[in-house]
Amino acid sequence: xxxxxxxxxxxxxxxxxxxxxxxxxxxxxxxxxxxxxxxxxxxxxxxxxxxxxxxxxxxxxxxxxxxxxxxxxxxxxxxxxxxxxxxxxxxxxxxxxxxxxxxxxxxxxxxxxxxxxxxxxxxxxxxxxxxxxxxxxxxxxxxxxxxxxxxxxxxxxxxxxxxxxxxxxxxxxxxxxxxxxxxxx
Numbered sequence: 001x002x003x004x005x006x007x008x009x010x011x012x013x014x015x016x017x018x019x020x021x022x023x024x025x026x027x028x029x030x031x032x033x034x035x036x037x038x039x040x041x042x043x044x045x046x047x048x049x050x051x052x053x054x055x056x057x058x059x060x061x062x063x064x065x066x067x068x069x070x071x072x073x074x075x076x077x078x079x080x081x082x083x084x085x086x087x088x089x090x091x092x093x094x095x096x097x098x099x100x101x102x103x104x105x106x107x108x109x110x111x112x113x114x115x116x117x118x119x120x121x122x123x124x125x126x127x128x129x130x131x132x133x134x135x136x137x138x139x140x141x142x143x144x145x146x147x148x149x150x151x152x153x154x155x156x157x158x159x160x161x162x163x164x165x166x167x168x169x170x171x172x173x174x175x176x177x178x179x180x181x182x183x184x185x
Contacts, residue, residue: 012161023065030058068154
């Protein structure tokens with residue numbers, strides 16, 4: 001279990017670093033597009049038509065990848081913040097409920113990324129964006145839409161790695177207690 005937990009942790013950390021890098025690139029793209037829009041609009045009264053749309057698409061990437069980064073860092077919203085000294089059983093139930101909520105919310109979204117009504121892949125979210133292009137420049141919107149399954153898979157991976165780490169930590173705690181418990185003959 002420890003080896004699996006460590007492997008999942010390393011994969012989660014690597015995915016998080018990649019997400020941070022890609023989000024940073026799109027943040028820079030967004031800021032540059034908005035800056036160009038402002039300068040061209042107020043400085044030259046002739047803004048390019050593509051800057052607003054490019055900034056909007058970059059914002060989608062930053063927002064969704066930022067959601068996976070926040071989830072990994074533990075900055076996602078929580079209804080109840082339990083104290084550290086809460087009994088382990090309650091912490092375990094809370095972790096299961098959190099995981100169930102994440103899967104319940106994001107699972108159907110991931111499903112419909114690949115399957116549409118009637119289990120038809122041709123009517124899925126991604127398939128519909130494959131043939132749609134941006135309004136101001138010739139870019140298939142699939143390049144924007146693909147961020148949805150990417151961020152969901154990243155969140156699922158981070159959640160799985162966190163769950164494995166928690167279970168491993170609980171197991172080690174139980175083994176340490178057993179090792180230090182007085183043995184009666």
